[in-house]
Structures are given as C-alpha cells and as structure tokens.
Amino acid sequence: MDIEEFKRNREALHKKVMDLAGKNMKTFHHLDWKVYEPGALDKKTKQMLGLVASMVLRCDDCIAYHLTRCAEEGVSSGELEEAMTVAVMVGGSIIIPHLRRAVKVWEALGNTVKETEEKK
Amino acid sequence: MDIEEFKRNREALHKKVMDLAGKNMKTFHHLDWKVYEPGALDKKTKQMLGLVASMVLRCDDCIAYHLTRCAEEGVSSGELEEAMTVAVMVGGSIIIPHLRRAVKVWEALGNTVKETEEKK
Amino acid sequence: MDIEEFKRNREALHKKVMDLAGKNMKTFHHLDWKVYEPGALDKKTKQMLGLVASMVLRCDDCIAYHLTRCAEEGVSSGELEEAMTVAVMVGGSIIIPHLRRAVKVWEALGNTVKETEEKK
Amino acid sequence: MDIEEFKRNREALHKKVMDLAGKNMKTFHHLDWKVYEPGALDKKTKQMLGLVASMVLRCDDCIAYHLTRCAEEGVSSGELEEAMTVAVMVGGSIIIPHLRRAVKVWEALGNTVKETEEKK
Amino acid sequence: MDIEEFKRNREALHKKVMDLAGKNMKTFHHLDWKVYEPGALDKKTKQMLGLVASMVLRCDDCIAYHLTRCAEEGVSSGELEEAMTVAVMVGGSIIIPHLRRAVKVWEALGNTVKETEEKK
Amino acid sequence: MDIEEFKRNREALHKKVMDLAGKNMKTFHHLDWKVYEPGALDKKTKQMLGLVASMVLRCDDCIAYHLTRCAEEGVSSGELEEAMTVAVMVGGSIIIPHLRRAVKVWEALGNTVKETEEKK
Numbered sequence: 001m002d003i004e005e006f007k008r009n010r011e012a013l014h015k016k017v018m019d020l021a022g023k024n025m026k027t028f029h030h031l032d033w034k035v036y037e038p039g040a041l042d043k044k045t046k047q048m049l050g051l052v053a054s055m056v057l058r059c060d061d062c063i064a065y066h067l068t069r070c071a072e073e074g075v076s077s078g079e080l081e082e083a084m085t086v087a088v089m090v091g092g093s094i095i096i097p098h099l100r101r102a103v104k105v106w107e108a109l110g111n112t113v114k115e116t117e118e119k120k
Numbered sequence: 121m122d123i124e125e126f127k128r129n130r131e132a133l134h135k136k137v138m139d140l141a142g143k144n145m146k147t148f149h150h151l152d153w154k155v156y157e158p159g160a161l162d163k164k165t166k167q168m169l170g171l172v173a174s175m176v177l178r179c180d181d182c183i184a185y186h187l188t189r190c191a192e193e194g195v196s197s198g199e200l201e202e203a204m205t206v207a208v209m210v211g212g213s214i215i216i217p218h219l220r221r222a223v224k225v226w227e228a229l230g231n232t233v234k235e236t237e238e239k240k
Numbered sequence: 241m242d243i244e245e246f247k248r249n250r251e252a253l254h255k256k257v258m259d260l261a262g263k264n265m266k267t268f269h270h271l272d273w274k275v276y277e278p279g280a281l282d283k284k285t286k287q288m289l290g291l292v293a294s295m296v297l298r299c300d301d302c303i304a305y306h307l308t309r310c311a312e313e314g315v316s317s318g319e320l321e322e323a324m325t326v327a328v329m330v331g332g333s334i335i336i337p338h339l340r341r342a343v344k345v346w347e348a349l350g351n352t353v354k355e356t357e358e359k360k
Numbered sequence: 361m362d363i364e365e366f367k368r369n370r371e372a373l374h375k376k377v378m379d380l381a382g383k384n385m386k387t388f389h390h391l392d393w394k395v396y397e398p399g400a401l402d403k404k405t406k407q408m409l410g411l412v413a414s415m416v417l418r419c420d421d422c423i424a425y426h427l428t429r430c431a432e433e434g435v436s437s438g439e440l441e442e443a444m445t446v447a448v449m450v451g452g453s454i455i456i457p458h459l460r461r462a463v464k465v466w467e468a469l470g471n472t473v474k475e476t477e478e479k480k
Numbered sequence: 481m482d483i484e485e486f487k488r489n490r491e492a493l494h495k496k497v498m499d500l501a502g503k504n505m506k507t508f509h510h511l512d513w514k515v516y517e518p519g520a521l522d523k524k525t526k527q528m529l530g531l532v533a534s535m536v537l538r539c540d541d542c543i544a545y546h547l548t549r550c551a552e553e554g555v556s557s558g559e560l561e562e563a564m565t566v567a568v569m570v571g572g573s574i575i576i577p578h579l580r581r582a583v584k585v586w587e588a589l590g591n592t593v594k595e596t597e598e599k600k
Numbered sequence: 601m602d603i604e605e606f607k608r609n610r611e612a613l614h615k616k617v618m619d620l621a622g623k624n625m626k627t628f629h630h631l632d633w634k635v636y637e638p639g640a641l642d643k644k645t646k647q648m649l650g651l652v653a654s655m656v657l658r659c660d661d662c663i664a665y666h667l668t669r670c671a672e673e674g675v676s677s678g679e680l681e682e683a684m685t686v687a688v689m690v691g692g693s694i695i696i697p698h699l700r701r702a703v704k705v706w707e708a709l710g711n712t713v714k715e716t717e718e719k720k
Contacts (some may be wrong), residue, residue, distance in 0.1 A: 010580070013580035013581070013583065014580065016580070016583045016584065016587065016593050017268050017576075017579060017580055017583050019593045019594050020557060020560075020561050020583055020586075020593040020594070021561065022279070022558075022562065022565065024271060024275050024562065024565050024569075025564070025565045026566065027267065027271055028271060028565070028568055028569065028573075029576075031209065031264060031267055031268060031271070032209055032573045032576070035202075035205050035209045035264050035266050036206070037204050039198070039202050039262070040196060040198035040199045040201070040202050041168075041202045041203065042186045043200050045165060045168070046202070046206060048148070048165070048169060049168060049169060049172045049203055049206045049207075050206060050210065052169045052172055052173050053172050053173065053176045053206065053207060053210040053211065053574075054210065054574065056173045056176060056177055056452075056454075057176055057177075057210065057211070057574045058659070059538070059574050059577060061577035062210075062573075062574055062576075062577060074584050076160060077620060077636050078160035078622075079160040079161055080620075081160070081620050081621065081622050081625065082155075082159050082160050082166070082622065083161065083169055084625070085155050085622065085624050085625045085628070086155050086156070086166060086169045086170060086173065087169075087173060088452075088625065088628055089151065089152055089155045089452060089624075089628065090170065090173040090174065090177065090182075090449075090450045090452050090453050090454055091173065091177070091452040091454065092416075092448075092449060092450050092452025092453075092454070092455070093449050093450050093452075093628075093632045093655065093662075094416075094450055094451065094452070094653075094657045094659050094662055095452070096617075096629075096632070096662075097654065097659060097661035097662060099617060100552060100610075100613035100614065100616070100617055101613070103617050103620055104613060104616065105178075105614045106479050106620075107616065113616050113619045113620040114620070121384060130460075133460035133461070133463065133464060134460065136460070136463045136464065136467065136473050137456075137459060137460055137463050139473045139474050140437060140441050140463055140466075140473040141441065142438075142441050142639070144441065144445050144449075144631060144634050144635050145441065145444070145445045145448065147627065147631055147693050148445070148448055148449065148453075148631060149456075151624060151627055151628060151631070152456070153452045155624050159622070173454075174454065176392075176572075176574075177454045178299070179418070179454050179457060181457035182453075182454055182456075190388070197260065198262075199361065200260075201260050201261065201262050201265065202262065204265075205262065205264050205268070205271045208265065208268055208572075209264075209268065209571040209572065209573050210572050210573050210574055211571075211574065212568075212569060212570050212571040212572030212573075212574070212575070213268075213272045213302075213569050213570050213572075214293075214294065214297045214299050214302060214536075214570055214571065214572070215572070216257075216272070216302075217299060217301035217302060219257060220250070220253035220254065220256070220257055220513075221253070223253065223256045223257050223260055224253060224256065226260075227256065232258050233259045233260040234259050234260070236298075264569065272569055275562075275565050275566050275567070275569045278555060279558070279562050280514065280558035280559045280561070280562050281517060281528075281559050281562045282720075285528070286562070287527060288521075288525070288529060289528060289529060289532045289563055289566045289567075290566060291535065292529045292532060292533050293532050293536045293566065293567060293570040293571065294570065296533045296536060296537055296692075296694075297536055297537075297570065297571070298419070302570075316518070316520065317380060318382075318520035319520040319521050320380075321380050321381065321385065321520070322382065322515075322519050322520050322521045322526070323384050323521065323529055324385075325382065325384050325388070326513050326515050326516070326526060326529045326530060326533065327514045327529075328385065328388055328692075329384075329388065329511065329512055329692060329693050330530065330533040330534065330537065330542075330692050330693050330694055331402045331533065331537070331692040331694065332656075332688070332689060332690050332691040332692025332693075332694070332695070333388075333392045333422075333689050333690050333692075334413075334414065334417045334419050334422055334656075334690055334691065334692070335421060335692070336377075336389075336392070336422075337421035337422060339377060340370070340373035340374065340376070340377055341373070343373065343376045344373060344376065344378050345378055346380075347376065350520065351535060353376050353379045353380040354379050354380070364658060370662075383520070384511060384514050384515050387507065387511055388511060391504060391507055391511070393509060394504050394682070394684050394690045395504050395686050396686070397634045397683050399502070400676060400678035400681070400682050401648075401679055401682045401683065405645060405648070406603065406682070406686060408641075408649060409649060409652045409683055409687075410686060410690065411653050412649045412652055412653050413653065413656045413686065413687060413690040413691065414660045414690065416653045416656060416657055417656055417657075417690065417691070422690075433660070436640060438639070439640040439641050440634075440642035441640070442639050442640050442641045442646070443641065443649055445635050446635050446636070446646060446649045446650060446653065447649075447653060449631065449632055449635045450650065450653040450654065450662075451653065451657070456694065466638055490700070493700035493703065493704060496609075496700070496704065496707065496713050497696075497700055497703050499700060499713045500677060500680075500681050500703055500706075500714070501681065502681050502682065502685065504685050505681065505684075505685045505688065508685070508688055508689065508693075509696075512693045512696070530714050533694075535696065536698040537694045539658070539694050539697060541697035542693075542694055542696075542697060566610070580611045592621075600680065
C-alpha cells in the first residue's frame with residue numbers, strides 16, 4: 001500500500017470526472033467536501049463518522065481516504081480501533097476483509113498497530 | 121411515534137430472542153452492548169458512530185435506538201443534524217425517508233428540530 | 241394505499257427535516273430535485289432511472305415517489321413492467337416483496353395492471 | 361403476526377404482479393420457485409439457505425416466507441437458532457431487529473422458542 | 481483499462497460457469513440477456529437502467545459491461561453524465577470511487593469526457 | 601488464483617488486526633469462528649450457509665474462504681452449484697461477477713466444474 005500513489009491516482013481520476021461533470025455533479029462533489037468541515041462537530045469526529053459509514057458500506061477506497069484524514073486529524077490507534085469495532089459490530093463479519101486492508105493502510109500511514117497491553 | 125411503546129415492544133421481543141438464543145447468539149448480543157461502552161472514545165461519540173452506521177444501512181429500529189441513546193448522552197440538535205448530514209451524503213438520497221422518520225423520533229424524544237437562524 | 245395521504249405525510253415530515261436542516265442538508269435536498277430536471281435526458285427517462293435505482297436499493301417510499309412521477313410523465317404500464325423487470329433481474333428475488341407493493345401503488349395511481357395478452 | 365393473513369395478502373398481491381407481468385417476469389418468478397426444489401441438496405437445506413440469504417439482505421417478508429417453509433420441512437428450533445446465528449454473525453447487529461421479528465413469526469408458526477438448557 | 485482484455489476474461493470465466501451450471505442457473509443467465517432486449521422500452525434506455533442499477537449496487541464489472549453496451553447503443557457523453565448523476569445522487573458519495581473507474585472505462589471505449597462548456 | 605498465497609496473505613493481515621485489536625474485537629473474531637462449529641447443524645451445512653450469505657453480500661474474500669472450507673467439508677460440485685444458484689436467485693445478476701470468480705476458486709481448489717450431463 002503506497003499512500004502517495006493512492007492519492008495521485010485518486011486525483012488523476014477525479015480530474016477526469018470533473019472534466020465530464022455537469023453542474024449538479026460538481027455541486028455534489030463540492031458538498032461531499034463541505035459536510036466534513038467543522039461546525040457543531042469537529043473535523044476529527046466527522047472523519048470518524050465518515051470512516052464508520054464507509055466501513056459498513058464496504059468501500060475500500062473510501063475507507064483509505066477517511067483513514068488518511070483521520071491520521072491528519074490526530075485520531076489515535078486506540079480511538080481508531082474502537083471506531084472500527086463499532087463498524088464491525090454493526091456491519092458483521094463481512095466487514096472483516098475490509099478491516100484487514102484498513103489496518104494495512106493505517107500502518108502505511110505511519111501508525112503503530114501494536115497497542116500496549118494496559119490499554120486493552 | 122410513542123418512544124415508551126417502542127422500548128416496551130423492543131424489550132418484549134428481545135426476551136423471546138434470548139429464550140431461543142444459544143451461547144454464541146448470547147455472546148453476540150452482549151458484545152453489541154459492550155462496544156458502545158466508553159474507552160478511548162466516549163459514549164456520546166460512539167452513539168453517533170452507531171447512528172451514522174444505522175442510517176447508511178437504513179434500519180429504522182436501529183436509528184430510533186441510537187437516537188434515544190444520543191439524546192441520553194447529550195447530543196445537541198445541531199450536532200445531530202451534522203452527523204445525519206454526513207450519513208445522507210455518504211448513503212445518498214435513498215436515506216431521506218429514514219431521515220424523515222428519524223427527525224420525527226428526535227422530536228418525540230423532546231428535542232427541538234427548530235434551529236436558530238444564526239446556527240446555520 | 242392512499243396516494244394523497246402518502247403525499248401529505250411525506251410533505252409534513254419534509255417540513256420538519258427542513259426546520260432542522262443546516263445549509264449542506266438543504267443543498268443536498270435541492271440537488272435531489274435538480275438531478276431529475278430534463279437535460280440531455282428527458283424527465284420520463286430520469287424518473288425510470290430513479291425508480292430502478294430505488295427498487296434495487298429496496299426503499300418503498302422512494303419507489304412510491306418515483307411511481308407517482310412516472311405516472312405524471314406518461315410512463316405506460318408496459319414500459320413500467322419492463323423497467324421493473326430489469327430491476328428484479330439485477331437485484332434478485334429479494335426485490336419481489338417491493339415489486340408487489342409497487343404494483344399496488346401503480347394501481348392506486350389509476351393505472352391498469354392488466355396488460356392485453358398480445359403485448360406479452 | 362397472523363400467518364394466514366400474511367399468506368392471503370401475499371397471494372393477492374402476487375396475482376396483481378402476474379396480471380402485469382410479461383414473459384420475462386413470469387420466467388423469473390417460476391425460477392424463484394424452481395431453485396428451491398430438491399436436487400443435490402434437499403428442500404430443508406435449501407430453505408435454510410434462502411432464510412440466511414434473506415436475513416443478511418434484511419427483507420422481513422422474505423424471512424417470514426422462508427420461516428414458514430422451514431417449519432414445513434421440519435427444521436427444529438435448535439437448527440433454526442444456529443442458522444440465524446450464522447446470519448447475524450455475517451450480517452452484523454443491523455440484523456437484530458429482523459431477528460426479533462423472525463422469532464415472533466417462528467412462534468406464531470407453532471414452534472417453541474424456549475430451548476432446554478442442556479441443548480445450549 | 482483494456483476493454484478487449486476485459487471482454488476476453490469475462491467470456492472465459494462465463495464458459496467455466498456454464499460448464500458447472502445446472503438448468504436453473506442456465507435459465508437465469510439466459511433471462512439476464514433477454515430482459516435487455518427491446519420491447520416497450522428500447523435497448524438504449526434499458527442499458528442506462530442496467531447501468532444505474534449497477535452503479536447504486538456498486539459492481540465495477542457490471543458497470544463496465546453496461547458502459548460498453550451504452551456506447552454500442554449510442555448513449556452520448558452528456559446522456560451518460562446525467563444518468564450517472566442520478567446514480568450518485570440516489571446512492572451517495574460511496575459511489576464516487578466507482579464513478580471514477582466508470583469514467584476511465586468510458587474514455588477507454590473511445591468517448592470524450594471533455595464536455596463543451598455550453599452544455600453545462 | 602493461488603489458494604496458498606490467498607491463505608498466507610489472509611493470515612498475515614489477520615495477525616496485524618489482532619495486534620491492534622482490543623478485547624471486544626478479539627471476542628468478535630473468536631465468535632466468527634465458533635458459529636461455524638457443529639451443533640444442531642453440521643459443519644458442511646454451516647459452511648454452505650456462510651457461502652450463500654457471503655455471495656448475496658458480495659464479498660470475494662469471504663466467498664473464497666467459505667469455498668475452501670466447503671471443499672474441506674466434502675461439498676460436491678453438484679451441491680455447490682445448487683447453493684450458488686439459490687444465492688444468485690436471491691441476490692440477482694449483480695452476483696454474477698462474484699459467481700465467475702467463485703467458480704475459478706472452486707477449480708483452483710482441485711474440483712471439477714464439468715458436471716456430467718445426467719446430473720442436470
């Protein structure tokens with residue numbers, strides 16, 4: 001999992017979508033950015049909401065994106081683990097393969113996946 | 121929407137499930153309660169995660185349950201509105217009928233759905 | 241199935257949602273209306289697209305809404321039957337209970353569900 | 361939950377669907393009956409497969425139908441409980457409200473939901 | 481994205497499925513072809529219905545298949561963009577990664593993704 | 601499709617998940633193993649239930665896993681074909697790409713996909 005390559009590919013394809021996109025599609029994409037802006041809830045909470053939604057709907061690209069944003073907003077490995085446990089509980093064992101790939105991304109983002117014993 | 125009747129029906133049926141349930145089913149139900157206990161994340165955040173997961177997976181009963189818990193944990197109408205906006209954005213317009221019923225439940229829980237103008 | 245009551249309830253709850261809604265939620269709802277406006281595709285085709293999407297995602301309220309719009313745009317029972325057959329084929333037998341309710345709505349909208357033999 | 365009324369409503373709406381249905385829709389419905397006929401797998405196993413598929417896809421009508429067929433094919437409460445536990449495990453806690461309603465149907469079908477202690 | 485390779489792989493695996501398939505599975509596959517034949521609705525409309533259904537259910541292979549068929553039936557980039565906007569609106573931002581890959585396929589099929597300004 | 605490589609990757613990522621996992625996540629994973637243990641239903645039936653659930657929810661990794669377990673429990677190609685036909689019928693043509701990949705895995709597991717004519 002190369003995070004930088006993921007970001008580059010994502011950006012290149014996004015450009016193609018914008019080239020084709022009409023006004024409504026553009027508003028939709030703009031809105032998709034705006035709903036994660038801070039308001040009554042802060043950025044970090046919103047990114048965790050986006051992550052859990054992406055996990056239960058099982059979209060690897062969406063999960064990878066929200067993981068990069070969670071890392072940027074300072075979500076700790078312990079917080080992430082609990083958010084992902086909620087996702088797996090609600091969505092079932094069908095989420096597990098996505099969870100495995102998510103943990104790989106989380107590690108690629110420079111986070112430790114080795115929690116200290118006392119935290120558990 | 122009568123919240124107390126919702127809770128009574130839910131409890132009565134839960135008892136029947138527990139009567140039938142074997143050990144694994146019982147562990148599953150116990151775990152479904154434990155993952156929302158506070159840890160690295162507090163109860164309020166976890167309930168919002170559960171709500172958003174329930175909304176994108178479109179389960180009215182689960183949404184109603186997490187709304188009652190969100191109210192108990194002190195989620196404000198403004199915070200709720202932003203969490204539900206993330207859910208609708210990720211899950212699409214197919215979520216809207218569930219959103220309508222959710223707002224009805226939120227009001228039945230004694231919350232105002234009339235935000236002040238300056239908050240928006 | 242009382243179509244007028246369905247519309248009144250829908251409208252009353254929509255008002256409550258708008259009372260709670262912040263700016264992003266309002267834009268989302270506005271966009272949900274705009275994407276069905278005619279452009280390269282006409283209203284009738286767009287309503288059938290919305291219907292099929294609602295059927296495979298299995299949302300009865302969304303199906304009922306798009307059926308009322310399909311009727312307004314002049315979709316015939318024969319065209320509807322073929323659009324719904326595509327939905328059932330893609331989405332599987334899990335769609336059948338929604339199909340049954342859809343046919344009931346279609347009839348309540350004043351359409352005949354009795355096709356002439358030669359059409360089949 | 362009145363099983364006989366469920367069956368009558370289902371049958372009445374099925375007739376309407378067949379009145380509207382073209383040839384492909386009719387073949388689809390016929391096929392939906394044929395795949396549960398015994399072959400390499402017996403009827404009982406196939407009905408449990410249909411039940412678990414209906415549970416993870418969360419369709420109450422489909423669950424109720426397969427429960428009536430499971431009862432007819434002699435599925436025991438113990439077997440049912442294990443099949444439903446697999447469904448809940450794979451599909452997650454979002455299945456629980458459907459599980460509750462399923463247990464109500466199972467009881468309405470004349471089955472006991474009180475397993476003996478030693479079975480667990 | 482090599483369209484010809486996509487088609488070859490698809491065909492090779494289809495052959496294996498048919499080797500294993502019993503009579504019901506074969507009828508199902510035949511029906512999957514028949515429902516897109518013209519009738520009350522033309523081929524082009526049916527392919528757009530199939531595309532939107534595939535997008536909201538988020539199946540990349542199904543999307544790629546219907547895109548090749550849409551191109552063959554003369555769907556324009558403008559029409560495609562509006563059909564995809566309906567899909568994204570109904571299904572939410574979780575569809576966006578599939579949209580990105582769809583636009584790549586559409587371009588590989590020889591279509592322009594650069595709409596003229598006045599069309600928007 | 602290299603089955604041994606699939607198993608190795610799966611195991612390596614599972615280890616990372618367990619390194620990060622708290623107590624609830626660990627219980628969830630343990631339970632995911634226990635529900636397939638024999639009880640009122642035997643291992644073979646439970647694996648077919650897990651397979652059909654994985655197919656209708658369209659998770660390739662889960663399908664591949666249950667196929668390896670089905671093969672170990674002595675599911676025949678004829679039994680598998682009928683279980684998969686139920687899955688495709690319930691879940692629709694959207695399952696077909698997953699079916700194609702499943703048949704490839706089944707063959708890689710050393711099974712024949714060429715049924716004798718009289719079996720059909």
